[in-house]
Amino acid sequence: MQASLKSKHTQPEVTWKSRFQEWWFRNRALIGFAFIFPWFAGFIIFDAAPFIYNLYLSFTDYQIGTVGTPPWIGFENYIEIFTDDKLFGKSMYNTVYYLGFSVPLRLIFAFLIALILNLRVRGMELYRTLFYVPSVVPLVAATVIFAGFLNTRYGFLNQFLVLIGATPVRWLSSPDAIKPSLILLSLWGFGGQMIIFLAGLQSIPGDLYEAAAIDGGTGWHRLLYITVPLMTPTIFFNLLLGLIGGFQVFEQVFILIGTNGGPLQAGLVYMLHVYNKAFRDFEFGYSAALSVILFLIIFVLTLMLVYTSNRWVFYGDAQDDEN
Amino acid sequence: MKHSLLLRIAIALGILLSFGLMPAAADCEGEVIELEFMNWWGAAREAYMDELIGHFQEENPCVRVINQVQPWDNRAELLATAAASSNPPGIIMSTRPETYQFAINGLIIPIDAYVDAHGTDLSVFYDGEIGLQYWNGELYGLPMPTAGGLTGLMIYNKNLLRDHGFDPEDPPDTWQELEEMAAAITVADPMGVDVLGAAAFGTDAEFVAWLYTNNGKYATDDGRTLLFNSPEGVETLEWMVNLTNNINGGTENIIDFFQDTSFSQGDHPWYEDKQAFLHINTSFFGHFNVADPDGYADTDSWGTMLRPYNGDNPDAHSAGTTGYNYSGAWAYTIPAVHPPEMQEAAFKFAEFIGVHPLGGCAFLFRQSRPSPVKACNENPAYYEVNPYWSVVLEGLALDTPVQITPVQGQLSEILSNYIEEAYFGVKSPADALNDAHAEMQALLDEFWAEFDADNM
Numbered sequence: 001m002q003a004s005l006k007s008k009h010t011q012p013e014v015t016w017k018s019r020f021q022e023w024w025f026r027n028r029a030l031i032g033f034a035f036i037f038p039w040f041a042g043f044i045i046f047d048a049a050p051f052i053y054n055l056y057l058s059f060t061d062y063q064i065g066t067v068g069t070p071p072w073i074g075f076e077n078y079i080e081i082f083t084d085d086k087l088f089g090k091s092m093y094n095t096v097y098y099l100g101f102s103v104p105l106r107l108i109f110a111f112l113i114a115l116i117l118n119l120r121v122r123g124m125e126l127y128r129t130l131f132y133v134p135s136v137v138p139l140v141a142a143t144v145i146f147a148g149f150l151n152t153r154y155g156f157l158n159q160f161l162v163l164i165g166a167t168p169v170r171w172l173s174s175p176d177a178i179k180p181s182l183i184l185l186s187l188w189g190f191g192g193q194m195i196i197f198l199a200g201l202q203s204i205p206g207d208l209y210e211a212a213a214i215d216g217g218t219g220w221h222r223l224l225y226i227t228v229p230l231m232t233p234t235i236f237f238n239l240l241l242g243l244i245g246g247f248q249v250f251e252q253v254f255i256l257i258g259t260n261g262g263p264l265q266a267g268l269v270y271m272l273h274v275y276n277k278a279f280r281d282f283e284f285g286y287s288a289a290l291s292v293i294l295f296l297i298i299f300v301l302t303l304m305l306v307y308t309s310n311r312w313v314f315y316g317d318a319q320d321d322e323n
Numbered sequence: 324m325k326h327s328l329l330l331r332i333a334i335a336l337g338i339l340l341s342f343g344l345m346p347a348a349a350d351c352e353g354e355v356i357e358l359e360f361m362n363w364w365g366a367a368r369e370a371y372m373d374e375l376i377g378h379f380q381e382e383n384p385c386v387r388v389i390n391q392v393q394p395w396d397n398r399a400e401l402l403a404t405a406a407a408s409s410n411p412p413g414i415i416m417s418t419r420p421e422t423y424q425f426a427i428n429g430l431i432i433p434i435d436a437y438v439d440a441h442g443t444d445l446s447v448f449y450d451g452e453i454g455l456q457y458w459n460g461e462l463y464g465l466p467m468p469t470a471g472g473l474t475g476l477m478i479y480n481k482n483l484l485r486d487h488g489f490d491p492e493d494p495p496d497t498w499q500e501l502e503e504m505a506a507a508i509t510v511a512d513p514m515g516v517d518v519l520g521a522a523a524f525g526t527d528a529e530f531v532a533w534l535y536t537n538n539g540k541y542a543t544d545d546g547r548t549l550l551f552n553s554p555e556g557v558e559t560l561e562w563m564v565n566l567t568n569n570i571n572g573g574t575e576n577i578i579d580f581f582q583d584t585s586f587s588q589g590d591h592p593w594y595e596d597k598q599a600f601l602h603i604n605t606s607f608f609g610h611f612n613v614a615d616p617d618g619y620a621d622t623d624s625w626g627t628m629l630r631p632y633n634g635d636n637p638d639a640h641s642a643g644t645t646g647y648n649y650s651g652a653w654a655y656t657i658p659a660v661h662p663p664e665m666q667e668a669a670f671k672f673a674e675f676i677g678v679h680p681l682g683g684c685a686f687l688f689r690q691s692r693p694s695p696v697k698a699c700n701e702n703p704a705y706y707e708v709n710p711y712w713s714v715v716l717e718g719l720a721l722d723t724p725v726q727i728t729p730v731q732g733q734l735s736e737i738l739s740n741y742i743e744e745a746y747f748g749v750k751s752p753a754d755a756l757n758d759a760h761a762e763m764q765a766l767l768d769e770f771w772a773e774f775d776a777d778n779m
Contacts, residue, residue, distance in 0.1 A: 265740065279403050281732055
């Protein structure tokens with residue numbers, strides 16, 4: 001009896017389940033790789049390989065339909081961009097202008113709406129849905145609707161301005177109004193950022209607010225000293241995505257004002273210039289060089305943001321660990 | 324049991340219908356070649372093109388043409404990616420600058436050998452029309468529709484003229500008369516223009532069109548030297564800018580006036596009696612007839628005239644241009660990557676479109692617009708379907724071909740941008756044209772230097 005018990009303890013029964021678990025444990029790294037393989041293969045085929053090929057093309061004089069190997073011209077495309085391309089500076093300026101206003105405005109707008117939608121009010125689910133609906137509308141449809149709003153004579157915005165006694169604005173025909181129009185349009189799709197903010201707000205522990213209330217903190221104090229600091233990781237995330245997306249703004253501009261960028265090319269954003277060089281002038285090598293420069297700009301800015309984030313982003317958990 | 328019977332009937336009908344839709348395949352004794360036809364004959368023209376294809380397939384049962392009508396938006400992108408791909412359509416409808424670009428990059432084949440082999444009679448075309456399809460001495464496509472008739476014609480609203488005390492049967496001949504009428508008719512308010520007399524605003528193509536009505540020229544006949552910044556050119560742009568600013572209240576008014584409107588969709592201000600004079604190309608007649616058949620039939624309410632000329636220039640006269648417009652001088656080009664049998668089929672179809680009476684000839688007649696084939700336009704029935712056919716023919720006779728190069732897209736972009744600066748007062752018309760000329764000529768010189776080196 002004892003012997004049998006002993007053997008039961010020292011030599012546990014080997015079942016297919018335990019074998020499988022053992023195999024799984026020993027090969028867990030391989031299995032992990034197998035799980036991420038579909039994504040990884042997609043990344044290599046659809047992201048990394050085109051990126052490397054694009055980098056190669058940027059050093060060539062690749063034009064539409066170039067037969068065989070495109071002629072290697074070294075840094076000529078890059079030199080031309082920086083010395084001879086007037087539209088490079090113009091499109092970069094337009095893009096930075098657009099970014100400079102649209103990214104902060106969108107962040108603030110999305111954050112404020114998220115704060116409101118975080119209140120405990122009856123029917124809040126309905127309000128949240130309503131505010132998110134514009135983000136579900138396809139960008140093309142949203143832009144077409146927006147173009148109607150901006151119509152000088154019949155558009156809602158000018159009708160409203162006239163109603164309150166203001167001067168109508170030539171939203172899409174005046175070079176001074178094109179960029180503000182695009183910035184206004186960028187606010188349309190704030191729903192994505194709002195949802196992320198809302199999720200962040202809901203993860204803030206309620207006892208912090210209770211403690212602040214006990215200590216006599218006002219609503220403003222709670223916002224400034226609890227909400228905003230604890231939301232900095234979310235703000236950082238949205239800022240980063242906003243910047244990357246802002247540099248690549250294309251579809252809405254393309255639909256709203258066309259490939260030329262509107263009057264005096266006031267709305268010629270960088271990606272439109274890249275598009276025109278490729279599909280209007282058929283200079284694909286040059287266009288590839290323009291896109292590599294954009295990549296480098298975004299890459300450097302992202303690094304700078306990540307580097308400086310240590311100074312203003314509050315990662316509560318990390319600090320706790322250190323303490 | 325009942326369901327099974329219905330299913331069998333449905334399958335049988337499906338098979339019969341499939342054969343009905345493919346008459347070419349049914350009669351062909353050899354292998355059927357499928358020819359994808361990339362084109363921009365959308366709207367009402369799609370049905371006409373299907374008809375043309377049907378006639379072609381009756382004569383060529385071994386070729387099955389697949390009519391791939393493309394959306395006008397993103398045209399450049401669609402065309403470039405299709406032409407440059409390893410499996411392009413069998414035959415592509417392209418404009419003259421695109422044809423030239425494809426030609427110098429070896430994407431399409433010259434068709435001279437096919438023309439010789441098939442004995443295609445090129446003399447049926449107007450010289451000016453077929454001539455536009457040659458690059459570097461080789462023919463790359465047969466034209467359809469005309470490159471002419473794009474800029475020399477205007478239509479006008481007789482009711483608006485009548486309402487403002489002008490004789491509706493005596494449209495303006497000169498810029499000065501046009502200005503006078505436009506000033507009387509135009510109604511503007513703080514929201515922009517409500518009723519537009521005439522517009523002289525647009526891209527480079529619009530400037531070049533007016534330039535020829537002031538006895539100016541875009542470039543030398545060999546296409547190597549640009550001439551548009553001549554005194555005639557400066558005078559033309561000054562007149563256009565003044566008309567836009569003084570009568571129409573500024574560039575913004577004109578942009579807003581036409582915003583989100585399309586002539587072919589019927590939401591253009593013309594259809595609401597909001598525009599007195601309108602520059603048209605000959606596709607207008609077909610679109611007008613489809614969008615507003617009653618209005619089209621009522622010739623007491625609208626007329627056709629030649630583009631006015633500068634009455635102060637004794638050498639000037641009404642004129643139009645051919646082959647300059649970026650979206651003009653269409654031809655049907657054959658990609659180089661396809662096997663010879665596919666290219667042969669593509670040529671047969673291009674030839675049918677080009678010269679066959681049931682091809683482009685009938686197709687264009689349905690749209691009341693002229694053909695690049697001389698004999699087609701002599702059809703007396705044209706006078707019945709187009710009330711202003713004699714004016715159309717007069718306009719075609721006044722058209723002047725403009726020489727362009729494969730870098731025309733870039734040149735157009737530069738010229739358009741500088742012209743816009745003149746409209747917005749950033750530069751004087753003279754400075755804008757001189758600056759544009761310097762930049763464009765440098766680009767053109769670079770192109771010709773490379774071209775000459777390659778062809779030495």
